[in-house]
Amino acid sequence: MPDVRMASPQGKWILLTTVLGSSMAMLDSTVVNVALPRIGEDLDANLSALQWTVNAYTLALAGLILLGGSLGDRYGRRKIFVIGVVWFAAASLLCGLAPNTGFLIAARTLQGIGGALLTPGSLALIQASFHPDDRARAVGLWSGFGGIGAAIGPFLGGWLVDGPGWRWVFLLNVPLALLCVPVALRHVPESGDGSKHGRFDVLGAALGALALALVTYALIEARGGSLIIAVTAVAGVAAGIAFVYVEKRRPDPMMPLDIFASRQFTAVNLVTVCVYAALGGFFFLAALQLQVVSGYTALQAGTALLPTTVLMLLFSARSGALADKIGPRIPLTVGPLVSAAGLLLMLRVGPDASYVADVLPAVFVFGVGLVILVAPLTATVLASVDVARAGLASGINNAAARAAGLIAVAALPLLAGMSEEAYRSADAFDAAFDRAMPICAGVLVLGALIAFATVRPLPPDCRKPECLHHSSVTAPPLEGVRSRGRLEAEGKGDGGG
Template sequence: MNEEAVAWGTARGRWVLGVTVLGSALGFLDATVVNVALPAIGEDLDAGVAGLQWTVNGYLLTLSALILLGGSLADRLGRRRMFVSGVLWFTGASLLCALAPTVEALVLARVLQGIGGALLTPGSLAILESAFRREDRARAIGAWSALSGIAAAGGPLVGGYLIGALSWRWIFLINLPLGLLVAFFALRHVPESRDETATGRLDVPGSALAAIGLGGVTFALTRASEGGAVTGVIGVAGVLALGAFLAVERRSAHPMLPLSIFSSRQFTAANLLTFTVYAALGGVFFLLVVYLQTSLGYSPLAAGAASLPITGLMLALSSRAGALAQRRGPRLPLTVGPLLLAAGMALMLRIDPGDGYVGSVLPAVFVFGLGLAATVAPVTATALAAAEEHHAGLASGVNNAVSRVAQLLAVAVLPLVAGLSGEDFADPAALAAGFKIAMATAAGLALAGAALAFATISDDVLELCDGADLLIHDAQYTPAEFEQKRHWGHCTVDYAVHVAAEAGAKRLALFHHDPSHDDTTVDCLLAGARVTAGNRIDEVVAAYEGLTILL
């Protein structure tokens, strides 16, 4: 629960949105800006290909390993508290990155940065989900997605400027004033919220197994190109740890990851879609800036500026895509968006050494940006809306973990699929050939995402339970029960039917003791259910007759 629901368009709403966007932007910026800085880092620190890969992957390793724990801690200890803790940790680690005298020290500092990212990333979205009024959440998440996407897309541009004008170290130093400002304004303007139902001790065995499992799999993926028995053993150990994690969570009285969260078909489908789309995105963001510099001769600043159309489209269209998903349902944007992403990647196959920006690069990034703007906000809103509000931090952690692992998989596997070794990244001809194979593969992933969305995503997942409060109240729940249910305000049609079943059974029980509950009351309840359930009214009728408990 939150202290007081925040309304969209109010001063406090703008503060909450601004703080969460700036906080998440720290992580998003760092994830993309470092790619542009790799050549400068390699030259300054005399780093080889392996050291540069670990400069990227060291951050993603701890982020992926600990992000589920970060989401769980946010729900349990307070979403604002963990968000601010993550921002401050991330800021301190950024200073260590900027001061790193060797590539080994830089990798260690990046590993520490990932811990901060694992705390702040799920917290930022969970704050939005719990702080805003239920009717404003999709719009807030759409704005968050747009502005965070701009941070990710604008990272190469900012990085290119800082590297050219100052030094690669400034891509980390810029986080210091930003991080301190975010922490200050979060404590001043963001309401605290937590899962009031969380009881008992922290699930230490589950937390440890999740970290070992995700960390082991991530490590194996990042070392996939090098091979070796040690890499294989660690990867297998990670998979086994994840299996043990699921077994422990199934038996735990207070699990870190209640497996019931996946009983929602929409939550599972949204996360599968997230995996396919972000795997495709990871390949593009990792390879495009390198390709433009190595094969087309762009400077770091020019390579970053090439993605400006993506930034503009995210700013102009992302929040509108979120609003469209709220009004019409997310199925359309989540089908069309990945199709546009695939089309943009297909256009990238036409980019050859010597081509001009306007005739070759611009059409590809423009269409790609349209797809990104149509996809990011609806898929995020769908994943969060399909989970119960008291699991907002955990749902955000799961969705973020899925997206990060997908990007890691893309960075590790796409170069292998494309036949690119470490030396090929410095060879314009070899990189050009591999880039096209990688883009074709990424386009296939985006097409798979479009098919998945069309087949599985329901248009009613973002509908509000307009009649749920009436249903519960008129079914004579106690005030405490009513208040608990009312705070699950983002509930889906599936949940409305579940409420109808509970209310219907209680209604029949009360009828035998209080004949004043006549058919008029039943008609009123069914009318409220009809508003929420739409074409599933037959299930609601059955539920109210107390014939069965659905879902």
């Protein structure tokens, strides 16, 4: 049984290295959007290249994050976490040195692979290391410090872009890794699941990533309307069908399809897709709108979106406790509707927009909606399956959220009629933004309708701390995968979700 105490020096070192590791991935997913206009200007990139700058990272991360968790279980969570941190830092260095968009996109793909290795291990190391009596507090502190990192991310990114330059958004990860890796090797105990001896589902992971890549390519490049785009789209759908077929027939699949036999789990993942598709589209376009149309600097644009993260950091735990009492159906219905209202308020953000009168009300309402819905969403996912499959359920939900954001960034500019050069013209981008926000709001309304029609009361309340603490706006918290044997040893009564 894990026996590290929170108050011990080792406990503090473990918390430090896991926070540093998760913050690298979290910062990168929140600050890059702020840097996009400057990247486009410096590298003479069109809108498709900016979309790929975001999506190359998300694609690799979403496609491989379940495999990353499995590698940690098999070969040691600390080992895979450290490899992920080193990989991520090396890829970040390449991003910072990129001479052109093709090089940057390739480096961002490598970054996503590193993120898929380190992200599952961050929380898993805490759960595998700390004494059960201290675990809830450790997870709370991990989430809180991570929330602070998420809160300062856009501010820091804007400051770097306006100051030393956008390349430092990526180069900043290198010193963080140089601090994180020695601490992990010296102070974090190794952990894994020695009972896992089955083959890795490499074919499933490859087919899943290929399906996402082909569909994303088809959506981003669809403005050309060529035959090859149509063929790519069909091939992406075919790869998705093959992925489902392989996962159904493999004895040890990456994503066991029988987990979707839980209607609640399936329904909540559909809500997740709607919510995080809207989030992905909004955060991609909002930073551009504030800089291209409203004339904000990168620092001002990053700071403008700060209230959303601050609200989630301060009030997610209270929202989770309330949902514990009244059930998830009302929060998962009301939350998306409130966030949708916030997105419609963004239509007021145009040329020379006032922050207090135009931007802040929209961002505040949007953030209140996220506070209402996100913690109950996580709790409902974990409560909808057997406790021994909570890690798998959380991983699938996290991958679904990231895939939804990926598709949204690819599809939304197309649906809103943005040309390749739209972000170079304030008038053209403003008009397209005004078409895009109602689409995002409509997706949130769809999520609310799904929740109202399908979500049912939970079994006994969720006492997992990761259900209550949530401050990232890019994906749900990823619970570390734990083995069935250890879960049973700790007792099934510690929370069915």
